[in-house]
Amino acid sequence: xxxxxxxxxxxxKHYPVGSRWFGRSxxxxxxxxxxxxxxxxxxxxxxxxxxGCGKSTxxxxxxxxxxxxxxxxxxxxxxxxxxxxxxxxRISRRIQFVFQDPYASLNPRMxxxxxxxxxLSLHNMVPRRQRWTRVAELxxxxxxxRSFAARYPHELSGGQRQRVGIARAxxxxxxxxxxxxxxxxxxxxxxxxxxxxxxxxxxxxGLSLLFIAHDLAVVKHISDRIAVMYLGRLVEVAEASxxxxxxxxxxxxxxxxxxxxxxxxxVRAATVGGDVPSPIDPxxxxxxxxxxxxKTDICARIDPAMETIAPGxxxxxxxxxxxxxxxxxxxxxxxxxxxxxxxxxxxFQDKAGxxxxxxxxxx
Amino acid sequence: MSPYVLDCIHPFARGPLPAKTxxxxxxxxxxxxxxxxxxxxxATAWQSEGPPQFLLDVRDLRVTSxxxxxxxxxxxxxxxxxxxxxxxxxxGCGKSLxxxxxxGLLPPGMSVSGQVEFEGADLLKLAPxxxxxxxxxxxxxxxxxxMTSLNPTLTVGYQIAEGLIRHRGCDRREARDxxxxxxxxxxxxxxxxxxxxxxHQLSGGMRQRVMxxxxxxCQPALLIADEPTTALDVTVQAQILDxxxxxxxxxxxxxxxxxxxxxxxxxxxxRVAVLYAGRLVEEGPTRSLFEQPQHPYTIGLMGSIPxxxxxxxxxxxxxxxxxxxxxxxxxxxxxxxxPFAGDKCREESPDLAEVxxxxxAACWKAPL
Numbered sequence: 001x002x003x004x005x006x007x008x009x010x011x012x013k014h015y016p017v018g019s020r021w022f023g024r025s026x027x028x029x030x031x032x033x034x035x036x037x038x039x040x041x042x043x044x045x046x047x048x049x050x051x052g053c054g055k056s057t058x059x060x061x062x063x064x065x066x067x068x069x070x071x072x073x074x075x076x077x078x079x080x081x082x083x084x085x086x087x088x089x090r091i092s093r094r095i096q097f098v099f100q101d102p103y104a105s106l107n108p109r110m111x112x113x114x115x116x117x118x119x120l121s122l123h124n125m126v127p128r129r130q131r132w133t134r135v136a137e138l139x140x141x142x143x144x145x146r147s148f149a150a151r152y153p154h155e156l157s158g159g160q161r162q163r164v165g166i167a168r169a170x171x172x173x174x175x176x177x178x179x180x181x182x183x184x185x186x187x188x189x190x191x192x193x194x195x196x197x198x199x200x201x202x203x204x205x206g207l208s209l210l211f212i213a214h215d216l217a218v219v220k221h222i223s224d225r226i227a228v229m230y231l232g233r234l235v236e237v238a239e240a241s242x243x244x245x246x247x248x249x250x251x252x253x254x255x256x257x258x259x260x261x262x263x264x265x266x267v268r269a270a271t272v273g274g275d276v277p278s279p280i281d282p283x284x285x286x287x288x289x290x291x292x293x294x295k296t297d298i299c300a301r302i303d304p305a306m307e308t309i310a311p312g313x314x315x316x317x318x319x320x321x322x323x324x325x326x327x328x329x330x331x332x333x334x335x336x337x338x339x340x341x342x343x344x345x346x347x348f349q350d351k352a353g354x355x356x357x358x359x360x361x362x363x
Numbered sequence: 364m365s366p367y368v369l370d371c372i373h374p375f376a377r378g379p380l381p382a383k384t385x386x387x388x389x390x391x392x393x394x395x396x397x398x399x400x401x402x403x404x405x406a407t408a409w410q411s412e413g414p415p416q417f418l419l420d421v422r423d424l425r426v427t428s429x430x431x432x433x434x435x436x437x438x439x440x441x442x443x444x445x446x447x448x449x450x451x452x453x454x455g456c457g458k459s460l461x462x463x464x465x466x467g468l469l470p471p472g473m474s475v476s477g478q479v480e481f482e483g484a485d486l487l488k489l490a491p492x493x494x495x496x497x498x499x500x501x502x503x504x505x506x507x508x509x510m511t512s513l514n515p516t517l518t519v520g521y522q523i524a525e526g527l528i529r530h531r532g533c534d535r536r537e538a539r540d541x542x543x544x545x546x547x548x549x550x551x552x553x554x555x556x557x558x559x560x561x562x563h564q565l566s567g568g569m570r571q572r573v574m575x576x577x578x579x580x581c582q583p584a585l586l587i588a589d590e591p592t593t594a595l596d597v598t599v600q601a602q603i604l605d606x607x608x609x610x611x612x613x614x615x616x617x618x619x620x621x622x623x624x625x626x627x628x629x630x631x632x633x634r635v636a637v638l639y640a641g642r643l644v645e646e647g648p649t650r651s652l653f654e655q656p657q658h659p660y661t662i663g664l665m666g667s668i669p670x671x672x673x674x675x676x677x678x679x680x681x682x683x684x685x686x687x688x689x690x691x692x693x694x695x696x697x698x699x700x701x702p703f704a705g706d707k708c709r710e711e712s713p714d715l716a717e718v719x720x721x722x723x724a725a726c727w728k729a730p731l
Binding site: 050051157158159160187188189190191192193195196199214215216217218220221244254255256257258259260261262263264265266267268271272273275276326337338340341344345346347348349 | 453454566567568569596597598599600601602604605623624625626627628629630649650653654655656659662663664665666667668669670671672677678679680681682684685702703731
């Protein structure tokens, strides 16, 4: 991996709320409040947090769907952000977006082929005569038969729709894709298929990904690095294995502890109480201090700066040294599943593999 | 602030509200629909003689769509008093329809057959009015999405107290007091103030606490929780799961816990039933099912779940998609996606057979 392909610098989005007669509203909803990160070429960075933490807003600012209030994005040598007047079409070709809800993000009046073909014609990607060949190629790339080009979204299952959404994002041959909760709406068995597909595509096409999700477990299987977000701020950024083995922010720890695992007799760690506070009037000092089990006096007063505690591991917490490690993280798969289940699961991988192989043979 | 619950105009009320006489009439009573009842005078028409063996005994439950397709296809299970059964499956497997059929809340056009014996009476054969008396009283349901299943035009307090007024003949003040007490029990902060608020003023987690209070207000013998935490964030989900387990033990209710998430089920239920394409494919004690799963679908589902405690890179996914209800495979429903399938699986549908004590699987290849 070389230098960063994308760099977000102090991105912020503030929405004015409430209004007064004449004059501007004074109250701001701080959806995203100063977020900076980098994504290297070929890397997958995941942005994790609970609803309302600003992760989707951040993703949308990267693809110019939302204009930041301050800060900017540097992408492939170009810079855009607060104050940029025109949408840069050329940038939007290189950075694409996969939406969460495959039911809402496809036009019900357009066939899958038309949906995938539209960006091709808008950007003059291929000569008109070759457009359908390209659409067929894209469909096969995401594991769908080319006959699906003629189908309308209602004729597709959730997983198939999401594959069409991915094919549409790939149509412009982007170097960067933002996936906003791309697998959250899918069933577990389909979710696993789409996760594996994204991973394969990323490796084959050398893509960089920003993978936005609320589920740390899902993120673990696809990321190189993970950034945890809380109430408009990043609280911890680390290599993918780190937050699981060695979480250094109490919020990361709480998120991990709260995830139910399909194991009999596991005792879930005590979770944090309360709800996420309102971003209109975020807590003073550390934003997590109202729910934090480890808070001290300093937390309510002083906002912790992001501190580099190890190469590639950044944390914004006064008490990161005292966070307990996860007891069960980092075990190999055969510790988790018994040898018998492990062996039986092997058959599933083979079947999935041979299905993909057959598809490639057919094309 | 008025102490009366019903001071707001009830949208379903017929005619003007009665003057405040100290005694509250039920709206249904005003409308002449039901007999006035006291807290102790319970309807008995639905009770048959002989002590029932199980609290709930579902036999060969079938739900058919208006087009004649089988959506729930011969599901049978039993539930003891105080026991928790988890029903797991992916969308379209029929788990929600099963619960709606038990509650008598199936959408119009769907037909249901089979037997649902609850406290000795067959719910499917009872008169609608009798089922209405049971619903919210002896059996209650927590729905998935607290935003769409709470009435936005009524205070949350009214929606909780309604059950007491309807089923227990409580007056407003008593209903209010008992509702607030229960709101404290479900750990809603500032319960007294929240009582007079509307659903939109609460967060998602708080709304789900209100839903739970609504379901538990009459101390039901059977509580059906349909994906009660799916719409919530993980930290809030953990809070609600802990709360449900605590309350259930407190009240001694039996519970059917429906979820798509094997992880959520693993820590909350005594027994698990796995549904696939409208059929029960495996059923057993939680420990046995998670440690010795026998049906290929259960095994595949377990492999598909992303885990926080492994280092493996690839998820063993189940290939293919759920068969359509309009075009089910002739043999085993899982056969087209099953890596173990043989000729017999293609031709003949397997029945549930015991693989170990209390653990049944519907697979020709079991035990694997």
